[in-house]
Amino acid sequence: MATKTNRAALLAGLLIAPGAIVPFAPARAEISASTALHAGTLEVPLNKSQVITADRAVAKAMVGNDEIADVVPVTDRSLYVLGRKMGTTSLTLYDGAGRVISILDVAVGPDVQGLRSQIAEFIPGQPIDAKISNDSVVLSGTVNDPGAAERAVQIARTYAGDKVVNLVRVGSSQQVMLEVRFAEVSRSSGTEVGVSSFSRSSDGRFDSVTGGGAQLVPDATTGLGVTKLLSITDTFSVFRKSFTIGGLDLQGILNALETKGMVRTLAQPTLVALSGERASFLAGGEFPVPIAQSGGGAANGNTAITVEFKPFGVSLGFTPTVLSDKTISLIVEPEVSAIDPSASLTLGNITIPGLSTRRASTTLELRDGESFAIAGLLQQDFKTTIRQLPLLGSLPILGSLFRSSSFRKGQTELLIVVTAHLVAPIKPGQVRLPTDAVSEPTAAEAILMGTAGRRVALPPSASAPAPGATAPQAGTPGASIPARKTGYDY
Numbered sequence: 001m002a003t004k005t006n007r008a009a010l011l012a013g014l015l016i017a018p019g020a021i022v023p024f025a026p027a028r029a030e031i032s033a034s035t036a037l038h039a040g041t042l043e044v045p046l047n048k049s050q051v052i053t054a055d056r057a058v059a060k061a062m063v064g065n066d067e068i069a070d071v072v073p074v075t076d077r078s079l080y081v082l083g084r085k086m087g088t089t090s091l092t093l094y095d096g097a098g099r100v101i102s103i104l105d106v107a108v109g110p111d112v113q114g115l116r117s118q119i120a121e122f123i124p125g126q127p128i129d130a131k132i133s134n135d136s137v138v139l140s141g142t143v144n145d146p147g148a149a150e151r152a153v154q155i156a157r158t159y160a161g162d163k164v165v166n167l168v169r170v171g172s173s174q175q176v177m178l179e180v181r182f183a184e185v186s187r188s189s190g191t192e193v194g195v196s197s198f199s200r201s202s203d204g205r206f207d208s209v210t211g212g213g214a215q216l217v218p219d220a221t222t223g224l225g226v227t228k229l230l231s232i233t234d235t236f237s238v239f240r241k242s243f244t245i246g247g248l249d250l251q252g253i254l255n256a257l258e259t260k261g262m263v264r265t266l267a268q269p270t271l272v273a274l275s276g277e278r279a280s281f282l283a284g285g286e287f288p289v290p291i292a293q294s295g296g297g298a299a300n301g302n303t304a305i306t307v308e309f310k311p312f313g314v315s316l317g318f319t320p321t322v323l324s325d326k327t328i329s330l331i332v333e334p335e336v337s338a339i340d341p342s343a344s345l346t347l348g349n350i351t352i353p354g355l356s357t358r359r360a361s362t363t364l365e366l367r368d369g370e371s372f373a374i375a376g377l378l379q380q381d382f383k384t385t386i387r388q389l390p391l392l393g394s395l396p397i398l399g400s401l402f403r404s405s406s407f408r409k410g411q412t413e414l415l416i417v418v419t420a421h422l423v424a425p426i427k428p429g430q431v432r433l434p435t436d437a438v439s440e441p442t443a444a445e446a447i448l449m450g451t452a453g454r455r456v457a458l459p460p461s462a463s464a465p466a467p468g469a470t471a472p473q474a475g476t477p478g479a480s481i482p483a484r485k486t487g488y489d490y
Contacts, residue, residue, distance in 0.1 A: 039102040042091070043132050044069060044083035045111035052104070053078045059096045064089040069106045083108035086135040107132045110159040118155050128152050128168060136163040142171045147323050174275045176320035176328055179419040182267040182336065186412040189260050194404035196229055196253040203247070210389055211253065212404050252401075259408075267314040272423065275322040284313010287339060290350055312337045312355055320420065327365050328420045334374065335359040336414055358414055371419040381410040 044050050057076040063069055068087040072080040081091070086109050093101040109132035119128050126148045128141040137160040143149055149168040156164040196211025209215075213230025232238055232255050239254040273279035286309035293304040317333040336358050343354025360374050388394070388403030395402075438453045445451040 037100055037103050039104050041105040041107055042081065043112060044081055044106060044108050045113065046083050046086055046108055048111065049080060049082045051078055051080055054093060054101060056095060056101070058093050058101065059098075060094040062092045062094070063106070064091075068108050081106065088134065107134075109133070109135055110137050112137060112159075115156060115159050119152055122155060123148050123151055126152075130156065133165065136160055136165055138165045138167060140167045142169045144171055145323065147321065170276075174322035175272055175423050175425075176275060176322065177270065177272045177421040177423040178279075178316075178318055178320070178330075179270050179421070180268065180281075180316055180334070181417045182314050182334070183264065183415045183417075184266075184336065184412065185262065185264050185415075186410070187262050188408070188410040190258065190406070190408035192235070192255075192257040192404075192406045193400075194232070194235075194255045195401050196232070196255070196404075198227075198229070198251040198253075200249050201247055202249065206248075210402065212387055269314075269316060271316070271318065273318070273320055275320055278317060278319045280315065280317040282311055282313055282315040284311060284315070284337070286311050287353055289352055310355075312339060318418075322422065323365075326422065327367055328422070329363070329365045330418075330420060331361075331363050332374075332418060333359075333361045334416050360416070366420055368420065368422045371417055374416040374418075375413075378411070378413050380412075381408075383408045 042050060042052065051074065054077050058073070058079065061071050061073065061079055063071045065087070066084075068083075068085045068089045069091070070082040070084055071091060072082070074080050079091075079093075088105060088107045091104045091106050093103075095101050112130040112132055115130045115137065119126075119130065126141070126143045126145070128139060128143065128148070131138045131140070137156050139149075139152055139156055149166065149170060152168060153164055153166050194212055196209075196214075198207075198209050200207040207227055209227040209229050211229055215228045215230065216225045217228055218224065219226045232253070235255045235257040237256050240251065242249070242251045244250065267283050269281040269283065271279045271281055288307045289310050290305045291308050293306055313336075315335045315337075319331040321329040323329060337355045339353045340356040341353070343356065345352045345354065362374070364372060366372060383406075385406040386403060387405075388399070393399045393403035437455055439456045441449075441451040441453055445454075
């Protein structure tokens with residue numbers, strides 16, 4: 001240690017010699033003799049310096065590992081500490097009598113002072129602190145915006161790379177309510193015209209049948225073939241005419257059908273989730289799907305079959321994130337699916353249903369109360385079927401007597417409208433249920449008067465605000481969600 005002390009004294013003489021340049025340290029650590037021996041931790045950025053001062057003369061300074069930090073006396077009461085290598089060590093100061101003045105922990109690492117300055121500049125108003133832990137940076141504090149914590153980590157990585165420990169907590173998380181409306185309009189139209197006929201000669205040696213469902217089946221008694229025509233059902237009109245041409249008896253049948261339809265289905269879920277958390281909704285059901293287990297044979301050698309249920313219907317998944325300026329960032333995943341028999345798969349005696357699915361996934365930003373719409377999810381179906389008698393059915397005009405035509409067209413469009421709100425819990429007295437305005441009837445009222453229920457007045461606490469009063473805004477403590485008509489009317 002004597003060698004280190006002489007070296008330090010020599011460097012001190014050079015630093016305070018006339019004409020010598022004394023390096024300037026941006027920060028100073030004050031050490032008081034009245035405090036305990038352990039004076040805390042001195043953070044020194046790598047390849048930068050700090051100057052510490054004492055309230056009395058320092059005769060000797062000893063550093064635990066001079067490869068981590070180098071200590072040079074500037075005056076008899078100030079020391080110059082240079083960070084040489086990342087790590088931690090100790091610095092002990094002695095007075096002229098050999099007594100310990102103070103002991104400091106010296107931590108050499110990334111430049112946390114510059115990091116604190118940049119965090120304060122780029123993320124104002126957020127109490128985020130940065131400290132050195134070996135060769136890593138530890139971020140701490142409590143913020144009210146998850147995005148602020150993420151931005152602080154990104155800034156810290158420019159100083160310490162991947163060695164960033166994020167201990168920043170998010171307080172007073174915002175709650176986001178999402179109102180979603182699914183509207184589906186399905187339009188379908190179809191036209192079907194069929195011509196059928198029976199014919200038989202007067203001597204019974206010739207007969208024929210034409211049209212959809214023509215058959216030749218053996219007679220149960222004679223075993224001879226008998227011509228038949230399947231029943232004409234599920235049509236709107238049937239016309240029949242019998243007449244005779246020469247020795248041939250004819251019977252002509254005309255069936256016609258035209259269909260038009262429009263269906264509108266609507267689902268209107270309302271979901272609430274914390275900022276950064278995912279919420280989901282499903283209005284539909286689940287259908288079973290058999291799954292063969294490999295290597296799990298039954299006792300008789302057959303393959304074991306398990307059943308897994310797959311969901312279908314109207315579903316929604318969303319993840320909201322409230323940004324610092326109260327902007328809501330949303331990841332929205334709506335989906336509408338239905339069982340489609342045409343996409344079914346049959347394996348042996350098991351039929352696995354298929355699904356027709358329309359799915360969307362998008363990320364967007366909007367403010368409280370703003371809405372966005374997802375449209376253009378259009379599905380079109382077109383089908384034409386022509387059944388005719390060869391050659392005769394291809395004749396112009398007259399060919400329509402020897403053919404049946406079917407034309408069907410379907411069109412389905414899905415519209416999704418999403419509205420986001422910043423909300424807070426409401427008071428119990430502000431909750432209004434559909435059953436609050438209805439009272440159960442007594443047995444006499446139900447039997448004698450036929451009363452299913454009677455309307456009652458709501459209590460004042462659940463009533464609307466008085467004229468001239470202002471209702472609290474959504475997103476503030478105690479605010480109530482705007483009431484909507486539920487469809488219950490008694």
